[in-house]
Amino acid sequence: MGKRLNNIVDTVSNKRLWASVLCGASLVFAYAPFSLWWLTLLVLPCWIYYVNYQVTQSTTPVKTATQHGFGFGFGWFGTGISWVHVSIAEFGGVPLVVSIALMILLCLYLALFPAAALYATAKISDKLKRPTLWWLLAPTWLLAEYLRSVFLTGFPWLSLGYSQMDSPLSILAPIIGEIGITFVITIFAVSLFYLSHKKVKLASAALSSILILIILGYNATWVTDTGKTTRIALVQGNIEQSIKWQPDQQWPTMLKYLDLSRVNYDADIIVWPESAVASIETLSTTQEFLDVANRSAALNNTAIITGIINYYFETERYFNALIVLGKKHAEDDEAAYYYNNKNRYYKNHLLPIGEFVPFGDLLRPLAPLFNLPMSSFTRGDYVQNNLLANGIRLLPLICFEIAFPAQLSANFTNQTNILLTVSNDAWFGNSHGPHQHMEIARMRSLEFGRPLVRSTNTGVTAMTNQYGEIVEILPQFEQGVIKADLPLVSGLTPYARWGDLPTYIFALLLTLTIIFTTICKNKKHLNSNS
Structure with a gap:
């Protein structure tokens, strides 16, 4: 028990982790009533860049990535759903301090899902004996969001795609839905991260694909006004x-x-x-x-x-x-x-x-x-x-x-x-x-x-x-x-016809492609050294 308590204290007192908390907390302004949609597209790639640096400097990369995912999630939900305590305090018959404590507990629970996404990303990368494969973050984040929407009856509030309701990305909603936009946001953020590391080819291809998808969306008419x-x-x-x-x-x-x-x-x-x-x-x-x-x-x-x-x-x-x-x-x-x-x-x-x-x-x-x-x-x-x-x-x-x-x-x-x-x-x-x-x-x-x-x-x-x-x-x-x-x-x-299925299929194919190509690269590297 004492060891676990020390781990919790160390995590809370970790100044580097609080930067992730602040990144997550800032996203409240991306949603209504503030609707600064561009904030999500700015904060997420910067946060990935920061976490990647912390992971590369750490002797326990999987643990470090997981902690930063948890910190980001706690900040994200801590500010985003702070309104929950209003009903608890005013109509739940409990003191304000108790209502805030219950709200914090809910935020700690919700923070487990982005933590799980970063854990999976870092763990798979570690198993493949490669530096963090951030391309995996898009499918693992998607899986975490799905679990958040169904576990304990589900609480899919503040999914990243909602922040883009008034952005150019909203044109994708009739095609791939909000969860598809969330997937695109993570792809966009990872692409910018890799561009900053001068890994241009795949990142440029991903960004070009997003741009083409948006252009096609603008030129499409899915429903017809009957008059x-x-x-x-x-x-x-x-x-x-x-x-x-x-x-x-x-x-x-x-x-x-x-x-x-x-x-x-x-x-x-x-x-x-x-x-x-x-x-x-x-x-x-x-x-x-x-x-x-x-x-x-x-x-x-x-x-x-x-x-x-x-x-x-x-x-x-x-x-x-x-x-x-x-x-x-x-x-x-x-x-x-x-x-x-x-x-x-x-x-x-x-x-x-x-x-x-x-x-x-x-x-x-x-x-x-x-x-x-x-x-x-x-x-x-x-x-x-x-x-x-x-x-x-x-x-x-x-x-x-x-x-x-x-x-x-x-x-x-x-x-x-x-x-x-x-x-x-x-x-x-x-x-x-x-x-x-x-x-x-x-x-x-x-x-x-x-x-x-x-x-x-x-x-x-x-x-x-x-x-x-x-x-x-x-x-x-x-x-x-x-x-x-x-x-x-x-x-x-298209979304009314097929729902989230195309996004999930593409995420699965992306995951399998990343794992397969990484294994092939590892074998090629091993053969060249032998």
Whole structure:
């Protein structure tokens, strides 16, 4: 135990390691709301150059590379997801110092993934008896990011590709997706590193390939505007999280959303945020309200999509749901909603602690953090039908689910007209978390070539066109409604067809090529010396 503690102390006190921490920490400015996208393309190659120098000077290169990967990851997530502690401190019922400590623990966990990428890069290089083969960093980083997106339900926040949403590299999103852009960024950074070491041929070829890919992307048209539009209205209630679930606030909240919608019945579809109806769907009082809203919307030839909580008394299961009120088909004259109909969506990818508590029997007695309102949800099916509202098919995702392109892809069809995501980012206050969340949503729109609408309680509420460009946006922490005529498009992007598979195949081929050519070089060198 004493030896391990000394190793930890030595690592923390290592001044050289703190340079990697600062490099990682600086990346927070590459993401929304700062959006200095060029920072990623500058910091990453400089960091690789620095780590390479430290590794070459070290007697334990694998350990040194791993430590610097961990330091970079800790800085990266320490600043990037610092907003996590807001919900823990304000709504988790724990002191500020405890919330910060829990946030640090999360960052330490996430830092393991870039550490693993550098460990694998250095370890394979060591086995091949070569100096660090930095070309391996692109595939090992890709593998680490995949593991981060699936392990313990996944947390793929702040992947490098998101920082390029407004950069020239964003043109690649419909082709290879965000994770493909991450792969390109690492290739770009490694290429610059090798150029600085005057290893020009392969680096120049890699940079030229990236440039050609960007040029081809700019000249390609993946989806076609049909000439038709649909008018969407998004309602932002701006309900304080501290009163949202209080029983005496339920009717005032529901009536607020209905009143804001009534003056916008010229829209084809009106969208309310996640759990906008802060009541259980099965309750008689809730059914009375839904019946009024349903008939009112249908009478005015519109549809309302709202978040709500459903509870099955027979099975004692809660679901975080989206339901459609009003017109299901454009040609319908009657209201389409009735309780437990199939035109609904149940959230599949639940948020740990907030929506389900692992080892709940053990953790719930420890702190109010593990007893947040509605923290015992059941997962909906992974694949569900698109919602149908006034003749428009919307692919729904609730809150955190928008960060998982594979889930979106599994539910995407040729008939999908619009991507729909709702959230309640009031949990994270006036932090950069909601802005990062919107940035992720914009990337999904660009990848799949569909307009996207995002309705939230306190912001960021916005709409994008099929290119991920924001066409309407509401200020945060203000009650209001935005409306826009969104284009309906047809066609599929390459990413919608094949997802991440081409990137993973290319990464595997790159890995095998590097290993094979290195082994051949080693044999040739051995033969020349014998």
